Each structure stands twice: as C-alpha cells, then as structure tokens.
Amino acid sequence: MKLPNGFGSVTKLSGNRRRPFIARKLLGYKGNGQQYYKAIGYYETYADAILALKNYNGSNDIKPLKTFSSVYNEWLSIHSLEVGASAIESYKTSYKHLSQIAGKAINAISYTDLQNIIDRMRSNSLSYASCKKVRSLLNMVFNHAIINGLIEKSYSQYLKLGRNIPVKPHKPFSRQKINRLWNLNTFAAQTVLILLYTGMRCSEMLSLTHADVNLKSRYFIVRQSKTEAGRNRIIPIHDRILPFVENFRQITSTHLIEYNNHPLTYAQYAEIFSKVMHMINAKKHTTHDCRHTVASLLDAAGANPASVRSILGHKNGDITLRVYTHKSLRELRKAINLLK
Template identity: 45%
Template sequence: MKKPNGYGSIKKLSGNRRRPFVFVVSIDGKQKPIEYFTTQVEAEIYQAEYNKKQQKILHGHQITFKELFYRWLPSHIDKYQPAKSTISNYKISFKYCLSLHEMPLKKIKYYHLQDIIDNLKKRGLSYSSCKKVRSLLSLMFKYGIMMEYCDKNYATLLNLGKNKQKRPHKPFTRQKINKLWSNLNTEGVDSILILIYTGMRVGELLNLTKDNIYLRQKYIKITKSKTKSGLRIIPIHEKILPLIISRMKQEPNKYLICEKNGKPYNYSTYCTIWTKIMKQINAKHTTHDCRHTCATLLDNAEANENAKRRILGHATGDVTDTVYTHKNLKQLRKAINKIY
C-alpha cells in the first residue's frame, strides 16, 4: 500500500556509508533529509515516530500492519526494556508476517492471521517459532486497540496445534556421569558437571561472575536469568566444590566459566566445546538435559519438592509454598547433597 502524501520516504544512498538510509520529507516542494540510519528498520521506526509526533495520520489513511509494528516497537522497548535477543525475535516474527505488511489493520481478519501460522507449520517451523509469532501479533494488536487504530485482537484465538518435540530432553545416565568424572582433564567437562549438580541453565552459568560465588558459605547467587523465579541461590554440592575452587583460582578471569584469556564464552562457542565432549563420551545430549538430570536426581533422592523448585528456579506451585514455606540455605544444601 502506498503511503499518503506528506508521510515522507526512506531512501538508500549509494556508496560505502556508515549510515546509508535517509528519511526525507517534502518541504516547499523540495525533499529535505531529516535523519540518517544504519539500517532500514531503524529508519522505519523513526518515520513512524516522526509522523506520530507530527500527527500525520492523514485524512483517509488507514494504519497498516507494517506501520503498527514500527509504532508499537519503540513504545514497547521504552516501556519494558526487553533483551536484545527478544527484540531480534520480534523482528524475525514480523518478517514471517510479510503478507500482512501493507494491509490496513481494520481489514485484517482472523483467517489472515491463522494463515500465517498454518503456512509456518507447513514450512516446518517449530512450535516455538509459531508461538513467538502469535505473541508478537497479540502484543501489536493490544497496542493497536489501546491507540484506537483497530478494535479487535484475533491473535488470542489462533490455533498453534500440538507441541511435538523433535527431540525430547533426557537425563544423563549414571554411566555417562561417571564418564564425565573420569574425563576431568578435558576442557569444559567440569562445567557440565557443575550444570548437572546445580540445575543451572547454561545461560546462567555463562553469565556467572566470581563475585556470585560465596565459597565460605558454599553457595552460588544467580543474578541473571530468563525468569524472575530464576534469580536464586544454589548450594554448592560437595562433589563439585573442588571444581569451582579450581575455577576461582584462575586469574585474572572475571567470569567463572571462560576462555583462557578471560573472555566469557558466548552460547555458540560453548556449544562447540559441548559437542566435542559429547563425542568423547559417546553421548547425544543438549545443554538443557543437565537441568533434567538434576531434577531427576533430586526426584530419585526424594528431595523436598519445595526445595527442588527453589534450586532449579521454578515458579512455586501454590500460595502456601510461596507465603508460608521458607527454605533456608541449610535446608537447600540438605536437598542438593542427597544426590550423588
């Protein structure tokens, strides 16, 4: 759909420029550059905000899906401060909705949105990807209703089908755990054992600094996690205490798990090390299997359910658990040391 007169346009300039995209508006019959940008997405967001401030939703013009996205995104970022990975997921999900981009909001019906989901499933995209698209649609249309650009949010009615895991998570067997212990000289093996005996997510481990380790009290403090419940303390199991002490002695590293030069691992680099170790012990596991292993070991040891949830960073099941039961470090340590 063509934008209305006076809405401005985005152009890509020739040559090797640091900011090749420019937003221009017509003033007295001449095009005047307003701002320059590194990417077209940044320019689109600015264009939407510029016209919003100038109140340039012109007579007869209907807000399109694309315009809604570039109006909603900066507002959402400003209000909720989502992580960079979350913003990246929003942009990817938006691209999946290409057939809607130029459609006026008020003409978008339920079947248009369901077609997006159905086509993604036909292309073989995962349940998780479809769920992210639905989440984006819901957030956008809620914003659209609030701003009176539209009056319905069909996203809440979308059917994603059943979540069929391509590869269900499975815990490490005792044999594989023993193999890890017998290969401690291999780079990264200690980190896998730390994951198994703490139940940490791999992202939590890679973000762990030495300031988060309390050796005297023998616990780890998680300060960065994907969920609010993930912010917690984890007692250090007796078996992995020597591994953590050894990592703490490595200088001048800020992070507990990092490269020899002190640089922290990103997820991709760590997965390379992980894959090599899995080949060495002849196993097929994902990093998330460590959490399942910890949960399984706690179950097998008949650890207190409340303590188990707090160690793993799961949300509590009911109000009684949250309000009336307070597990101190001593009780959490008793639970974790039940596993061997």
C-alpha cells in the same frame, strides 16, 4: 488506532477483493437519524486508505503509521535493557519468522496474517516451542503498541499453535555418561557438570557474573531467568563442582563462564556442548537434559519437593507452599548434596 473526530473512517469489506479497504467521510444524518457517507475510494491496504483520507482532509493531525518492524525495534531497544544476551538472541531468531508482516502498518495486521505465520511454521516441521516463542514475541510487541496508543487490541493472544508433540523428548544422563564427563577434566566438560549439579538452564549459567557467585557461603544467585519463579533464586554450590567454580572465578573477567574474556552466547555454548557430547558418546543429549537429569536424580533420592522446586526455579502449585514456605540455604544444600 482511534482516528480523530471528523477525520473519516476505514472499513475492511468482506469477501475476496483486490481492494478490500474503503475510506469514507461522514457527511451527516438523514431525517430518520441514519448516517450517510461519501466514499473516498477503495484501497489494497489500510495504510493506503488512511493516506487517502489524510490527503482528502488536507490534514496533518494524525500520527504517521508505524510498521511492525519499527515497533519491534523500538520495543527491543527498551526490553533489551532488562534481559540477557541469550534472550535477545532468541527474540531475533523468532523475529526472522515474521518477515511477511515486518513492513505492514502495525494497525493493519489481522488475526489471519498472524495465524498464517504459525501455520506455515508448523507445516515446515518447526517445533511447538519455536511457535510458542514467536507468539510470545508477538504478545510483547503488540502490548507495547497498545501501551503507546498505536493500536487498541491485539490478536496474538488468540493464536492456535496446535498440539505440543515433543520433537526430542528429554532423557536423563546415565551415571556412566556423568562419570565420563568427570574423566575428561576439561573446561568444557566442567561447564556441563555445573549444569548437572545445579539444575540451571543453560542461559542462566551463561548469565552468571562474578557478583552472582558467593564462594564464602558457597552458593549461586540466579538473577536472569526465563520465568519469574526462576529469578533471584539461590542454588548451593555442590562440593564436587566447587574446585572448578573457584578456578573459573579467578580466571574470568566479568562472567563465570567466558571464552577469551568474553561471555558466551547460547549459540556459542551449544557448539561447545555438542563437542563434549561427541567425546562421551552422548550425541543425542541437549543442554536441557542436564536440568531434567537433576530433577530425576533428586526425585529418585527422595529430596524435599519444595526444595527441588526452589532449586530448579519451578512455581509452586500449592498456595500454602508458595506463600508460607521459605527454604533456608541449609535445607537447599541438603537437597543438592543428594546428587552424587
């Protein structure tokens, strides 16, 4: 945060000091042009030093310092209008790892403060993905602070997460396990089959509203996704899952997947998914394995790569494909129907 002219300055001194922040006022210039200052005092935190300058000046011309917690809550109240419930739940989970900086002034948080959080997460055996979500949250909150003039720079983009070692490597469902799902003939099993015949992320499926399901032309519109490439994409409804998609559409109130007329959160659906996996003897599978299964089966069946990327919501790496290739619903349906 830039301080008003003539207000004074705060500098953090090097070394291991109990009171590393010095507040001082510029008094003038020596004959050789060198500046000379008056030290107001030494303080444990940046916020304490600013307060000392404020008291020294008898001034109220500087905005009150905001803590990281207050900036986070301000950002979340705005950002939550643009994302689904599962995304908000993910942000809140990541925020729990930031308790040690929650009460600090946003402009007093150092790179070391942030890197210590990541290092502690890794030492506690938390996954690379969890650390990446925390870094992403920090990026968004600090960017919000920069836009609103609370700070001038952010250190979060420089955080080191370490090596990405998969905790649970994704494994496709076998044909036998998929057949067991069909034999269950339950609501829970049918939701898993939707994942296995669309390639949607779990959060994408849970965010589907009635308006996102076109039964006449038989396709879904995925409007909410974790990536830009995944938003507003069309996925044809496979013939095998069409009957229970039609049934869900009739018995639910606002969303395609509901329980007691209420949309499901990711945590709630994870319990449902876990019970289904137990019933088909597939306890080690995750919801993301469904997406991995679709990608693997379509690749094995020789599906058009551009169609597969469009269905899964993957960004095209080739500029020609990205700009000039627009897959029609017919081509997408041809690809999705390769799933048996």
